[in-house]
Amino acid sequence: MPQPKYRKIAVIGYRSVGKSSLTIQFVEGQFVDSYDPTIENTFNKMVSVNGQDFNLQLVDTAGQVCMLYIALHYSFYLFTSVSLFEVVQVLHDKLLDMVGKIQVPTVLVGNKKDLHMERVIKPEEGKKLADSWGAAFMESSAKENETAVELFKRIILEMERADGNVASEDKKCAVM
Ligand SMILES: Nc1nc2c(ncn2[C@@H]2O[C@H](COP(=O)(O)OP(=O)(O)OP(=O)(O)O)[C@@H](O)[C@H]2O)c(=O)[nH]1
Numbered sequence: 001m002p003q004p005k006y007r008k009i010a011v012i013g014y015r016s017v018g019k020s021s022l023t024i025q026f027v028e029g030q031f032v033d034s035y036d037p038t039i040e041n042t043f044n045k046m047v048s049v050n051g052q053d054f055n056l057q058l059v060d061t062a063g064q065v066c067m068l069y070i071a072l073h074y075s076f077y078l079f080t081s082v083s084l085f086e087v088v089q090v091l092h093d094k095l096l097d098m099v100g101k102i103q104v105p106t107v108l109v110g111n112k113k114d115l116h117m118e119r120v121i122k123p124e125e126g127k128k129l130a131d132s133w134g135a136a137f138m139e140s141s142a143k144e145n146e147t148a149v150e151l152f153k154r155i156i157l158e159m160e161r162a163d164g165n166v167a168s169e170d171k172k173c174a175v176m
Contacts (some may be wrong), residue, residue: 004053005049014087015063018111021142023060026152031143085121089109105158106135125166
């Protein structure tokens with residue numbers, strides 16, 4: 001049995017987009033309806049992906065001071081409206097500046113997809129932005145318990161891919 005791998009994931013984004021809700025949904029399997037602005041919370045969770053255990057440290061950052069945490073290596077972003085959509089581009093640029101890399105394993109997340117009537121950003125737009133970063137894109141609803149586990153597993157896969165432990169789709173085609 002392989003030893004667990006330790007990985008750190010930062011949840012970064014504007015305030016009230018659902019960073020804590022998604023993290024708590026993943027760690028505890030429950031949705032917290034109230035809004036309590038986060039200072040910073042750290043969670044630990046063990047999860048298995050493709051037969052490998054991962055010991056995750058999840059850093060749920062404060063929306064108001066999200067810029068303070070952009071130096072963390074593994075991150076994903078959330079947006080729920082046009083202005084926030086623009087904010088994530090700025091955050092992503094700053095993150096790359098801080099870590100001095102041209103790419104960081106990232107999942108761009110469009111949360112609150114249950115609020116159909118309030119949708120502003122089309123999924124294609126989110127996908128296009130994520131593609132421009134070489135990142136994955138997912139939509140989620142922390143409220144409806146949709147995809148919280150799936151999206152954290154996805155960021156693990158993105159990290160594994162960056163470490164050369166998972167073949168990308170391109171590489172698979174090249175081999176064939
Ligand atoms: N309808 C709906 N509401 C959500 C969803 N995710 C979070 N919320 C609500 O949005 C509000 C803000 O959620 P939080 O998880 O605290 O947001 P945050 O991004 O951690 O906010 P900060 O701590 O300020 O950075 C809360 O009232 C949540 O219940 C979702 O998927 N759907």
